Amino acid sequence: MSYQDTVVGTWNGNILFSALVELTYRCNLDCFFCYNDLALRGRLMDTSDYERFFRDLASLSCLHLTLSGGEPLVHPRFFEIAAKGRDLGFVLRIKSNGHALRGQTLRRLKEEIDPFVVEVSLHGARAETHDRQTRVQGSFLRLLANFEEMLRIGLRFKINTTLTRWNEGEIEEMSALAERLGAPLVFDPDVTPRDNGDLSPLEIAVTPEGRRRLFSFGKPDDVMRQGSASLPAADSRKHCGAGSSGIAVDPFGNVYPCVQWRRPVGNLHERSIRDIWARNDELDEVRRLSEEVKRNLAGGGPGLYCPGTAEGLTGSPIPGLPLHPSSTAF
Amino acid sequence: MTTEAAVYRTKRDVRFRVVGNEAVVVRQEDAEVIALNEVGASVLSLLDARRSVREILDVLLEQYDVDRESLSGDVARFLGELLDAGVVEQA
Numbered sequence: 308m309s310y311q312d313t314v315v316g317t318w319n320g321n322i323l324f325s326a327l328v329e330l331t332y333r334c335n336l337d338c339f340f341c342y343n344d345l346a347l348r349g350r351l352m353d354t355s356d357y358e359r360f361f362r363d364l365a366s367l368s369c370l371h372l373t374l375s376g377g378e379p380l381v382h383p384r385f386f387e388i389a390a391k392g393r394d395l396g397f398v399l400r401i402k403s404n405g406h407a408l409r410g411q412t413l414r415r416l417k418e419e420i421d422p423f424v425v426e427v428s429l430h431g432a433r434a435e436t437h438d439r440q441t442r443v444q445g446s447f448l449r450l451l452a453n454f455e456e457m458l459r460i461g462l463r464f465k466i467n468t469t470l471t472r473w474n475e476g477e478i479e480e481m482s483a484l485a486e487r488l489g490a491p492l493v494f495d496p497d498v499t500p501r502d503n504g505d506l507s508p509l510e511i512a513v514t515p516e517g518r519r520r521l522f523s524f525g526k527p528d529d530v531m532r533q534g535s536a537s538l539p540a541a542d543s544r545k546h547c548g549a550g551s552s553g554i555a556v557d558p559f560g561n562v563y564p565c566v567q568w569r570r571p572v573g574n575l576h577e578r579s580i581r582d583i584w585a586r587n588d589e590l591d592e593v594r595r596l597s598e599e600v601k602r603n604l605a606g607g608g609p610g611l612y613c614p615g616t617a618e619g620l621t622g623s624p625i626p627g628l629p630l631h632p633s634s635t636a637f
Numbered sequence: 638m639t640t641e642a643a644v645y646r647t648k649r650d651v652r653f654r655v656v657g658n659e660a661v662v663v664r665q666e667d668a669e670v671i672a673l674n675e676v677g678a679s680v681l682s683l684l685d686a687r688r689s690v691r692e693i694l695d696v697l698l699e700q701y702d703v704d705r706e707s708l709s710g711d712v713a714r715f716l717g718e719l720l721d722a723g724v725v726e727q728a
Contacts, residue, residue, distance in 0.1 A: 309672065312672075313656060313659065313661055316656070317656065322656060365654075368655060369654070370661055370663070396652050398663050398665070421649075423652070423665045423668075463665070463668075
């Protein structure tokens with residue numbers, strides 16, 4: 308049996324296999340198109356909440372754990388929480404902007420946590436572009452220096468780039484930079500609305516010409532959506548693993564089918580993930596919708612279609628409704 | 638050569654979970670994923686740096702209807718494969 312078969316099995320069998328946890332919405336950068344809802348309020352998850360949650364995840368066979376944000380490294384208990392993930396045997400991914408990945412913090416991450424990979428955001432191949440998006444002067448040069456330091460200590464990292472109209476002219480240069488660093492580079496071709504529905508990030512969504520350039524330049528494997536942590540499962544009856552094999556959790560314990568599909572299905576302060584996963588009408592509906600999306604796209608449709616983003620934009624996850632221009636076929 | 642007194646553990650970079658009736662093993666250093674069948678998953682779950690191969694055989698004999706001699710040979714071969722694949726090491 309291949310790993311692909313395993314992934315298909317988790318989608319079809321509703322086996323919780325991967326979880327993305329947004330530890331905090333605090334950040335040391337100020338990206339123009341950040342999708343976090345910074346006005347969201349609630350009771351923050353504390354270290355003991357995370358420990359209980361992680362134990363439950365492990366008991367459900369969950370293997371992949373991604374710590375995200377905001378910037379996860381600015382969480383005051385980041386190392387304590389990540390170490391619990393390491394001790395419980397997760398394949399740990401850290402999604403970071405890379406700004407703090409230097410010096411003692413970097414060494415601690417490598418020595419104490421040893422994540423499977425750190426996914427670092429790159430916003431352009433030039434300082435003026437990268438810094439324009441992060442809105443922090445000097446962030447590009449600092450990131451380049453941090454990349455070199457990561458290489459020196461042997462931290463496994465990959466580079467994620469959300470393509471925007473500000474950086475779409477630098478696809479080749481970013482690719483060359485990644486190649487020089489020996490790091491995989493993955494483009495996400497879709498800027499998404501903020502989680503509160505604010506559409507202003509779409510002001511810098513990539514142009515149709517930029518999308519064409521990306522797909523004429525890149526291999527299909529180089530292009531994927533932010534939420535698609537698992538392999539595409541052509542043999543599955545579902546479109547994706549959202550709510551079937553994966554979940555996302557915000558800093559206040561709200562559980563969603565996916566980082567892109569912000570339809571709450573429970574809260575970890577009120578119910579354990581074991582309970583949420585076992586009995587949940589909302590999750591059942593998401594799973595049903597995923598099958599419906601798959602059937603609707605069977606005759607061809609927009610590549611990299613994301614039902615979560617579609618729901619945020621149109622109110623429905625089902626293809627066929629008019630989407631934002633950046634999300635149409637390329 | 639694997640002896641029944643030997644004790645094994647998974648290597649530091651190895652992560653795994655039993656999913657359904659198989660095990661998914663990830664070797665982080667090489668970004669390699671290995672899938673093991675039900676028996677392989679059982680053996681891997683028992684490699685806790687404390688149990689000897691003999692004790693593991695005792696546990697497996699309670700789970701599977703097989704004679705000790707053939708099971709011992711199969712487990713020894715399997716542990717050899719896991720050693721070669723960089724999944725386990727002697728504790």
